[in-house]
Amino acid sequence: MGVAGTGPIENDLTNHMQRVVIYAPYGKDADTLAQIVAGEDIEVVKVTDCSGLDEQLGPSCAALVVTEEALGPHQEQVFLRHLQAQPIWAALPILALVADASRLPPALRGLGMRAYRSELVVLQRPTHPETLRSTVQTLIMSRQRQYQVADHLETLKRKEKHLEFLLAELDHRVKNLLGKILSLLSLTRRETIDAEGFSAKFEARTRALVTAHDMLNGKNNLPATIGSLLENALAPFLPSVKSNVQTEGPELSLLPHGGLALAMAFNELATNSVKYGALSADDGIVSVRWALEGETPHLVVDWIEERGPAPKDSTRTGFGTKLLTVIVALELDGEADLVFRPEGIHWQLRAPYAGAER
Incomplete structure (x- = not known):
């Protein structure tokens, strides 16, 4: 293929390999240019034919050095094909070495006339090695700035995708919360016969929902654990009932989706x-x-009451019963039972536990 290099082609722009491609059909020219351009932070790839050049041009090419002998009629199409396919951030740096800078080869004239994205620098031979070396360094620095633009564009794309995800999640949560509030409204209205009773119940349940929502979403750094949700449900009645409540369980956090339902259940049971x-x-x-x-x-969650008034196993199913036996189970994809015993109610929830990353 006529290609000799010091390493593999680097396609990861985050590494920004300073890879300079030297396209010279005469081996002696390629070797001489490579010696001048080479440095500790520069990888030189020598190309002696068109097929080799076709493989080497691309975003990972920091600069192209080309001699006039390589700029035949066919070469313009090779250049144009790659320039057209460049990413939007790219403009290939090209250093052309010609015998007469006032009479450019057709391949180079075409680049200027068509206004393709490239940074073309023309030096007339003979050129002092230091001039050649500094020009290549300048082109490499220009390419590095392009890489920085590419990084910024990639960062913006990632942020845009993340923002889209957050907006979708917010939309889902708002709709979910509004759905719960509408359910509270509808079911509370069914079980109350006067406006005052409806207002008191609906306000209490809505406040419990809002507080649980804050806890489960980390507001004020409150831990969204089962224990904290239970404590929040009992808070309005403390300290008068503190000695009457016994709790036992590990620190288990919950995802907001199921945690809201469990918080509402605790609030209903406590009230x-x-x-x-x-x-x-x-x-x-x-x-x-x-x-x-x-x-x-x-x-597995158990709420067990003892030594209280015997509960009435009413056939009338209100919001509280539906919440404890149906809604919580559906939200947590589990099962819930409410048993009316002479010594007090026993409510049990069983549901898969996935935890919550905090």
């Missing part, structure tokens, strides 16, 4: 317990336990 259940009695006890079970981790 009902204070009004009608174990927490309405001086010696009533609420035990809340959670753990991971099985080889494929499943989250």
Whole structure:
């Protein structure tokens, strides 16, 4: 193929290899130019025929040095093909060595007339080696600036894709949250008979949803753990019921999707317990336990009430019952049971646990 190089072609622009291609059909010219141009940070590739040049031109070429003998009629098409295919940030630096700078070969005249993206420098031979070397260094520096532009463009593309992802995620979360609020509105309206009762219940449930949303999305650096969600649900009733609540479980964080539903469940259980259940009695006890079970981790949460008024197993299914038995299970892709025992209710949730990266 007539190509000799000191290393493989570098296509990774992040490394910015200073690879100079010397295209000279006469071997002695190529060797002489290589000796002049070569340096510790420059890789020289010598090309002696058109097929070899076709392989070497591209974004990883820092500069092209070409002699007049190589600039035949066919060569213009080779140049133009590569210049047309350049990335938008690229303008190939070309140093042409000619016998008469006032009479350029057709291949070079075509580059100027067609206004293709290239940085063409013409030196008339004979040229002092230092002039040749400094010109190549200048072209390499120009190419390095192009590489920097390429890096910036790539960074902008990544940021644009990330922004698109964030906007899509925001759209999804907003719609999800609005859907939950509409469900709260609809179901709370069904179970209340007066405006005052509806307002109080809807406000309390919405506040619980907002607080849980803040915790699960890391606002104010609050940890979105099961324990913190439970503590938040009980907060309005503390410290009066603190001695009546027993909790046990590891530190387990939750993803926002399922965490909102669990937070709402805790809020519903706590509110009902204070009004009608174990927490309405001086010696009533609420035990809340959670753990991971099985080889494929499943989250198991138990809310057990004792020593309170006997619960009424009403056939009328309100929002609270639907939330505890249907909505939470659907959100967490699990199962939930609510049992009305004489000594108090027992609510259990079982769902796959994937954790949450914090």
